[in-house]
Amino acid sequence: MLEIHHFSYGWITPVLAYVMSVTGSLLGLRCTARARSGDGRSGWLVSAAIAIGGTGIWVMHFIAMLGFSIRGAVIRYDVPLT
Incomplete structure (x- = not known):
């Protein structure tokens, strides 16, 4: 089973995402x-x-998504497509 980390960079990405939203x-x-x-x-x-x-x-x-990681899997974001 893959291990999911929602806060791989700590609280910086959710807080920064909130600030950008506001x-x-x-x-x-x-x-x-x-x-x-x-x-x-x-x-x-x-x-x-x-x-x-x-x-x-x-x-x-997308700022919040940067803090999401899965150990054992590669997550890539296609910037032009996104």
């Missing part, structure tokens, strides 16, 4: 608030979507 969420909320002012509304909404989806969700998951 950063992306706050940035998305700030961009949405700017969109309410009316100037360049669609650009601010697109920026908010990228901040929440890119930084808030996508980056957070």
